[in-house]
Amino acid sequence: MKILTANRLADGEAVWFSANGGWIDSIGGAEIARDKEEEARLDAVGKAGLLDNDVVDAELVEVELNDGEIVPVRLRERIRAAGPTNRTDLGKQARPGQLAEAA
Numbered sequence: 593m594k595i596l597t598a599n600r601l602a603d604g605e606a607v608w609f610s611a612n613g614g615w616i617d618s619i620g621g622a623e624i625a626r627d628k629e630e631e632a633r634l635d636a637v638g639k640a641g642l643l644d645n646d647v648v649d650a651e652l653v654e655v656e657l658n659d660g661e662i663v664p665v666r667l668r669e670r671i672r673a674a675g676p677t678n679r680t681d682l683g684k685q686a687r688p689g690q691l692a693e694a695a
Contacts, residue, residue, distance in 0.1 A: 595622040595655050595662065596634040597669065598647035606672040607647065609637055615647060619662050619673040624655065 596609040597619075607615040608622035616622070625631040631652055638650030654665040664670050 593655050593657070594625045594631055594634070594652040595619070595664075596625075596638050596650060597622075597653055597672070598638060598641060598650035601645055601648055609634060609641075615641070619664070622655075622662055624657075624662065625652070 598607055598609075598615070599605065600607045600615060605617060607617060608619050610616040610621045611623040612621070623634065625634050635652060638647070638652070641647040641650055653669045655662050655669075656665060657663070664673060
């Protein structure tokens with residue numbers, strides 16, 4: 593399983609492509625590609641986002657589901673989803689209502 597992630601060009605914020613068809617700030621609502629066809633479609637969405645100057649560094653990342661929550665396989669992506677590991681008062685993890693995926 594994979595999801596599409598990038599950084600929003602306007603502010604550098606880590607974002608994910610949602611099942612509702614837009615870029616969102618929380619990994620929890622990311623659209624999950626479960627086969628090669630869905631991965632190809634998400635990859636095309638990422639390339640379009642680059643061409644439209646909406647996002648940079650768009651890439652598909654491998655994830656797992658843990659009790660229904662999306663958890664990136666790579667530590668780097670877990671940190672991008674939550675925030676710095678040495679300051680839990682900063683980043684997405686410090687925002688009210690956000691999941692702390694890196695915890």
